[in-house]
Amino acid sequence: MVDAHTLLTVNEDRLVSDLEELGRFGRNEQGGVDRESFSQTDQEARRWLISRCQEAGLEVRTDSIGNMVISSPVLEAAAPDKAPVWSGSHIDAVPNGGIFDGPLGSLAAVECLRRLHETQTPLARPVQAVVFSDEEGSYASLLGSTALTHGFTTEQLSDLSSRYGQPLAEALPAAGGDLAGAAELKLAPGSVHASVELHIEQGPVLEETGTQIGVVTAIVTMGGGTVRFTGKADHAGTTPLDRRQDASLAAAQFILALPQKVRAISPDAVATTGIIRVEPSSANVVPESVEIVVDFRDPSREKAEQLKTAVLEAAQAAADEHSVRFTDGLKPLVDGAVMDSGIRQVIAEVAAGHLFSTMDIPSGAGHDSQNMAAIAPTGMIFVPSTGGHSHSPAEHTPWPDVIRGANTLLGTLTALAKE
Numbered sequence: 116m117v118d119a120h121t122l123l124t125v126n127e128d129r130l131v132s133d134l135e136e137l138g139r140f141g142r143n144e145q146g147g148v149d150r151e152s153f154s155q156t157d158q159e160a161r162r163w164l165i166s167r168c169q170e171a172g173l174e175v176r177t178d179s180i181g182n183m184v185i186s187s188p189v190l191e192a193a194a195p196d197k198a199p200v201w202s203g204s205h206i207d208a209v210p211n212g213g214i215f216d217g218p219l220g221s222l223a224a225v226e227c228l229r230r231l232h233e234t235q236t237p238l239a240r241p242v243q244a245v246v247f248s249d250e251e252g253s254y255a256s257l258l259g260s261t262a263l264t265h266g267f268t269t270e271q272l273s274d275l276s277s278r279y280g281q282p283l284a285e286a287l288p289a290a291g292g293d294l295a296g297a298a299e300l301k302l303a304p305g306s307v308h309a310s311v312e313l314h315i316e317q318g319p320v321l322e323e324t325g326t327q328i329g330v331v332t333a334i335v336t337m338g339g340g341t342v343r344f345t346g347k348a349d350h351a352g353t354t355p356l357d358r359r360q361d362a363s364l365a366a367a368q369f370i371l372a373l374p375q376k377v378r379a380i381s382p383d384a385v386a387t388t389g390i391i392r393v394e395p396s397s398a399n400v401v402p403e404s405v406e407i408v409v410d411f412r413d414p415s416r417e418k419a420e421q422l423k424t425a426v427l428e429a430a431q432a433a434a435d436e437h438s439v440r441f442t443d444g445l446k447p448l449v450d451g452a453v454m455d456s457g458i459r460q461v462i463a464e465v466a467a468g469h470l471f472s473t474m475d476i477p478s479g480a481g482h483d484s485q486n487m488a489a490i491a492p493t494g495m496i497f498v499p500s501t502g503g504h505s506h507s508p509a510e511h512t513p514w515p516d517v518i519r520g521a522n523t524l525l526g527t528l529t530a531l532a533k534e
C-alpha cells in the first residue's frame with residue numbers, strides 16, 4: 116500500500132500562509148479567534164476558502180447544513196463512480212479559541228487535494244476534502260457530521276439554538292442553508308471509502324514525549340450532566356452543626372472521592388467537576404442545595420459506563436453520609452469510536468517512511484471523526500500542541516509539526532485512494 120507516491124509532500128509555504136490567513140477571520144483583541152458557525156465571520160471565512168479552492172481549480176459544494184465538500188475535477192474524472200476517500204475537519208471555533216483546532220485538518224486536507232490535483236497523481240478513487248459545520252457545537256455538538264452520519268429530523272433541527280440563543284431555523288437560512296434539506300443529508304454506508312482527519316492533540320503527551328506524530332487509537336466516550344445534593348437552608352449562627360443538612364458537605368465529599376474511583380477504573384479515564392452552583396449562596400445561610408456539573412471520559416465505552424456507575428455511587432454515598440438528598444441529572448453517554456486498525460497501520464507506515472517518530476494515543480476530545488467512524492473506516496493523525504494548550508489564544512503548534520502532520524496525511528490519503 117505504501118509506495119513512492121505516498122512520499123509526495125505538501126507545499127509548505129502555501130499551507131502555512133493559508134493557516135495564517137484563515138486565522139485572521141474573527142481575530143479578537145486577546146489574540147484569540149471568535150468564529151461561530153453560520154456567523155458573519157464564519158461566512159466570510161467560508162467565502163475566502165471557496166475562492167482559495169477555486170483558484171487551485173477545485174470545486175466546492177456546500178450542503179444544506181453548511182458542510183463543504185471540495186473535489187478535484189481531475190481526480191473525479193479519473194475514477195468516476197468510485198467512493199471517495201474523505202479528509203477534513205472544521206473551521207468554526209469556540210469563543211476566544213485558537214487558529215489550529217479545526218483549520219489545521221481542514222486546510223491540510225485542501226492542500227493534500229491541491230497537491231494530488233496539480234501532480235495528477237494516479238489514484239484508484241478520488242480524494243475529497245471536507246469542512247464540517249459547527250463542530251464546536253454552538254447549536255449541537257458535531258452538528259454537520261451528525262447530519263451526514265446519523266441524521267436529524269426537521270423537528271430536531273427546529274429545536275436547536277446557539278449558545279447565544281439564536282435559533283438554527285433563523286441562522287441556517289441566513290447563511291445559505293435550509294432546514295428541510297438538512298434533514299435529508301444522511302449518507303448511505305459505503306458512500307465514503309475511508310476518512311482521515313489531521314488534528315492538533317490538544318493535550319501535552321506528544322510534546323512531553325518528544326513524539327512527532329500521534330496515531331489515534333480511539334476517541335473517548337463522553338459522559339456527564341448534573342449531580343445535585345439537596346439539604347436544608349438554616350441560620351448559619353443558630354443551627355448547631357449536628358442539626359444541619361448541609362448540601363455543601365456532601366458535594367465536597369463527592370468531589371474528593373472522584374479521582375480515586377476514576378483511577379481504579381482505567382489509567383485513561385478522567386473526570387472533572389467544572390461547575391459548582393450553591394443555593395442560596397449566602398454567607399450566613401447553610402447551603403440548601405449544591406449542583407455540580409460532572410464531565411467524565413474514557414476511550415472504552417465499557418469503562419465509561421463503569422465511570423457513570425462510580426459517579427452515581429459516590430454521589431449516593433456522600434448524600435447518605437450527610438443526610439441530604441441526591442438527584443441524578445446525568446445524561447446518556449455520547450459514543451466515541453475506535454479508529455480503524457488498517458488505517459492506523461497506513462498512518463504509521465507513511466510516518467515511518469518520512470522518518471517521523473510516532474506513538475499510539477487516545478483522543479480525549481470529541482471530533483467529527485467519531486461520527487465518520489459510524490459509516491466508514493476512519494483514522495486520525497495528531498500533531499503536538501505546545502504546552503498542551505487548546506481552546507484558547509495560547510493554542511499553538513510549531514510549523515515543522517504542522518508540515519509533518521500534513522505530509523503524513525497526504526501519504527495516508529494517497530495510499531487509501533490507491534485501494
Ligand SMILES: [Zn+2]
Nearest residue numbers: 216217250314
Ligand atoms: Zn477540533
